[in-house]
Amino acid sequence: MSDFIAMADREILARHGLDSFDSLWDLRLDAVDEPNTGRGGWSSVFRLDLGDAAYYLKRQSNFLSRSLRRPFGEPTFAREFRNIRRYQELGVPALQAAFFGTREIADERRAILVSRALDGWRELAAWLELWSSMLVEQRSAVIAAVAGLARRLHGAGQVHGCFYPKHVFLRETQAGFDTCLIDLEKTRPLLLGCRDRVKDLETLVRRADAWGDAEVRELLACYLELPADSGEVNGWLARLASRRRNKERSQ
Template identity: 35%
Template sequence: MPHTPLPASQCPDDFDGWWNLPAAWIEEPNVRRAGWSGMATRRIGETLYFIKKQSDHCYRSLRHPFGRPTTEREYANIQQLSALGIRVPEPVFHASRKTGEGFLGLLVTRELVQFVALDDLGELASDKKQQLAVAVGTAAGRMHRAGLQHSCFYGKHVMARWPDDAAQNLPEIAFIDLEKLRRPPLPWRAAAHDLSQLRRHQRLWNANEWDVLLNAHRAALSPQPPAA
């Protein structure tokens, strides 16, 4: 159930404030092994915040053999894509804490205003679908050129927003749910995995429009000429 919006002056600025803030779960927290992870939302002032909270929901690596909350990895992944010029959720707070309840992870991001997931776009005119194919192919190509694989490349995790400027035809693209973003040992597998995953589950583009997306993707993968 949604909570009454808070005034902007009551925006938390520490772990306890965000963790204990009453917020509405988007869906029931996902329980795995001994831990759980869930996403909630709360409007503060004019801004909708997405609050991911976790307890003992950890990943392990050579650097962290005993595990760290996956919110830490997602925050690092957001930073990676942002550095590539790819639109991602804007983090406003992240931290981890070991307590008697478990190893807690917290990541707070701002809403991507006016962005809509591909799965929620509904019917589009042919020119709009082609514009969208070019924009998604280009953004995905930039990610894959860096050797990064999204790993959950579904329509619900690819967002689009058409600009107000009529002179700009291509929509802006954003990627969300970056918890599983990784760098596979064989770089070519990143594109093969993500594009196959998106194509299997999408119902937006026909075969010709999908070719438009692939052409834009190939162009983005190509080495860029040096600036004059």
């Protein structure tokens, strides 16, 4: 069975004897958190340090997602790996896959996904915890970077589907901030225009507790590339507020 191994990581994995599905499956490591035991199986995440290179190794068994196209299900990592590749092709910054493979053994469906660790990056949720102590210029740079990432994502015709602050990563640079996305399992094509875009943005701002009305307006102005007091920005603020009310009523 053919497995994916990124060219940039092939030599590193081979040097440590970890360039095969079985070697990665049998490797003994401590999980970074409790296994996810939903979907009738399990899924675990491990930190993998190989000298100067660092990765996250994810393994799962019978942890499946189902769709009209795949009614009998497939490992959730398979969908995430396809989306990682799609983001790469579309030029949307996201985590990078080093290895992917699946196996069917009797009634067990196994999958492995190895991605490069985002060392030196920090999730937006962590930046939000520091928000009150950050300089105004630094806050604006974060907002502009996140808005630019959302604009690039939607401009590529994709909806993240789980656009939480913990899934947006930033790395500070001299020019501002680099950004990238993780957790791409729920990504899908942007089919409903403004409605899909509002869904991603409302999901983000609803969980960005440190942001007030001024920050949300600034985010939308950067996203739309329009003045903050423009009528279109006001219209988008109303759309986000309407979606939040609908979400709260449905809970």
